[in-house]
Amino acid sequence: MSNLEEPQTMDVVMELIVHSGNAKSIGMEALDASKQGDFLLARQKLEEADQELLVAHQAQTSLLKQEASGQTIFVSLLMVHGQDHLMNAITFLDLARELVEVYQNMKLAAKG
C-alpha cells in the first residue's frame, strides 16, 4: 500500500490543495475589490488570503517535519500537484499585493 492511500497523507495533501486554492481565490477577490476602487476591502482580502496561505503552509511544514524526522514520504503525483497549488498561491499573492498598490497609485494619479 502506498502512503497516498493512508488517509493521513491524503488529508494533508488535500489541505495543501484546498487552502492554497482558497488563498488564491481570496487574492482574486482582493484584485476585484481594488479594481472597483475599494482598497480597504482589498487589503482585508489580502490579509484573509495570507491566513489561508498560513494554513496551507502548516500542512506543508508538517510534511517537511515528517520527512526530516526520517519518515519517508511517498511522493505521488497528487502530492506534487498540492505543492504546485501552494507555489502558485504564493506567487499569485505576491503579485496581487503589488497590483493592489498599482491600482491605488493609478487612482491617486487620476485624481491629482
Add this chain to the structure above:
Amino acid sequence: MGDEKIRILLVCSAGMSTSLLMEKMQHSAQDRGINAEVMAMSSTEADKFLKKEHVDVLLLGPQVRYMKKKYEKALAKTDIPLAVIDMKDYGKMNGEKVLDAALQLVNAGK
C-alpha cells in the same frame, strides 16, 4: 428523475484533484443505484466541452472558487445549476456528500 442519466461536471484548475473526487462520486452513485455520469476536467477543457455538450450540474472545486463568476456568465443562458463544492467535503474527498449536493441542485432546478 426517470432513467435519464444525470451528468455531473466537476471543474478545477488541472482536473486532477477533482478526478479523485469523481471516482468516489461515481462509486457512491453505483452503490446507491443512481444513474449518473461524473466527469472531471480542467477549466480550459470544460470551456470547450460545455460548448458542445449538455450537463445537468456543474460543480467547482473550492480551490477555484474565483472561477465562479466566469461560469456564472458562461451559464447565464442555460438552466445548468452551478455551485462551489464544500471545502470540508472536498478536503475529505467525501464523494457521498458531494453527490448528494449535486443531486439536490439538479432536483431543485426541475
